[in-house]
Amino acid sequence: MQTERWIYFPEESEDGAWTGRIWSDANAMGQWRFEAIRIVEENAFPYATGVFGKAAPVIGLVDFEKKATLVRPLVERVEPGNHHFPRTKLAGSFQAFLEGTCVDDENEALFASVSFESRSFSAWYGSDLIRPTRDDQFRTRSIDLAEPSVDTCVVDSLGTVEVASYGQFSRGDDEHSLRTRTVFRLRFEELRSLSYVMDVCVGLESLFGFLVGYRPPMPVFQLLKPRPKEDPQSPEPISGLRIGGAYALEGKAPHPLERLHMRGRDGASLEVLLKAYMSARVSLDSRIHAIQYSKWFGATLNDQFAAVMPVFEELVKARFKNDSELSYEHLAQAFWAYVDEAPDPDLVEFAKKHLDVKDKKSPGLPALIGRAIESINAEGFSFEELLAKRINKRRAEMFHTTPFKSGENLAGFYEEKLAITDLLMLLTLKDLGVSLPVVAKGSATDYHRFSRQQRAIP
Structure with missing residues (x-):
């Protein structure tokens, strides 16, 4: 993608709209940054941050033509000026850039599915649909592309997962290329909010990076809204979500022999992994990080x-x-809860000062x-x-x-x-x-x- 984009932010107040630019820092975390500027009225408060003031999604037009949303913006610097005309200039960061749609409330259920091509997931999935044919002298004579494959599974509380793998031939001017593409698509059980989708996307990317021992930059996540009821034959509205602020490693994925785990090495299939992940997602995300x-x-x-x-x-x-230790802890908690509920506060204070447990089993x-x-x-x-x-x-x-x-x-x-x-x-x-x-x-x-x-x- 472009490293820098022009963007326009309308403003409902009497003050003028904002014009500015957004870009992604070229560092390990790929932090999103923004700058915006506007002319203000003569007597207006020069430090007003307008639509950026509440860290809520900010909607605008990227390159002055396409709908876009800045997710969780944070103003870090306000610079007023009044040389010939009064103006306000802002600078700050934001967590994610959603191109193709406007989202006013990140907790509103809007999206039906998400799909992405992840280098870490492709490394774990390990599809190889390119099959060369060699002669007796090991010279390549022909290359066949195997039929595309689609694996599907249903994961409770997550949705229907489809993984499509296919070989792709690309023709260049002097060189041609062949590669296997692996697309992960998730259809939610119900419409999901932007906040939920971001958490799931980051979690899945971290999960498969953890399994192969690799943390590449975040891919672009394609978010789909349901078709409008009044026009069910229309194309599904697609938006591109680019998440910043995540650590990443440079270079290629490890060699298959260096990957901690891959599909097919044991009974941990994609369905098994995703069901286990969703059963304790918050805890597993914390551990993986x-x-x-x-x-x-x-x-x-x-x-x-x-x-x-x-x-x-x-x-x-x-x-x-063990069970006896857990039982002991529950009894101890129940005892002190009973003490806290005593009607006489002097008794509560006395118990906490002078009672002690001997021979603790914990x-x-x-x-x-x-x-x-x-x-x-x-x-x-x-x-x-x-x-x-x-x-x-x-x-x-x-x-x-x-x-x-x-x-x-x-x-x-x-x-x-x-x-x-x-x-x-x-x-x-x-x-x-x-x-x-x-x-x-x-x-x-x-x-x-x-x-x-x-x-x-x-």
Whole structure:
């Protein structure tokens, strides 16, 4: 797409409309930026931000001809001026650019489906519909394109998913090309809002990037509205959604042998993955973000550890307590709730000051981490049990004292960060339905695949 576009923003107030430009920063996060300017009345308030003032969607015309929406704009600078004519100039950022339609309310249910071509999803799906024919001397004599394929599945609370794969031949002036295209299309069970669609699109892109160990820039998501009832034969209105502010890696997808998981390696089909993902979408999104930040985007070990440790701690506390421990916690919560409801506030204060629980059954964090390590090792891995105490000690040093300083055991800190990142990664893979013994077997026989995923213990 163009790196810079002209845009016009109408204004309902007496002040003039805004004219400006939008562009996407050429950095790892691809942040969307805008500048807008307008002439104002002589006695108007020069710092008024008009349609940009509430962080609500701002509608306009891109290149003065096509409907467009700026999603979640944030004004960062207001510059008034009054040299010959009074004017106001704004600059700021916004989260996403929707080209082709105007959306006044991002929570209004408008869209029936979304489709996209994702480099990370294509790497996970792994279609190969181009088949060369070679002679005895291994020279290519002909190339066949296999018939296009369409796989369909229905996922509760998400909708109907169609994946179309086909080979495409492109003719150039001097060079021609062949490539396999894989299109992911999702038809929602009901009309969905722009806010919901953005969350799902970012989540799906992160999910498949996590599975293959790759985070390319966000693709363009094609959003479709239903056909108007008065004209059911008309083309479906299509809009292009470009989401900014997401970390990305440069370069190509990893070689298939270096990908953590791909379709067909085990029983984790597309349907299995999507059903597991939708059953715990918020938790999985949080874990995947923490893992990718720890592996690729954190600037320092402190940043990486601080990103992944709270998410890992929350998971092991929720996952690795036995029934008696959970029952004990429920009883303890019920007891203190009973105390809080006492009619005499002096009794409540006395109980909280002087009552204490002896012989607590609630396990400490090292014990929970040890159980997590034990469960992962049972799947074919070999994390050292002493890591549980080391990780807990590092957590206390990070969050309750001064963070890591020069001269300390840098190698030990790095190993602990890798360990919790990989433990969280493997627990997340298991929750998605991926077979950990298959991953373990691949990591033992194929060094490249798991070394790229930063295995902590050889």
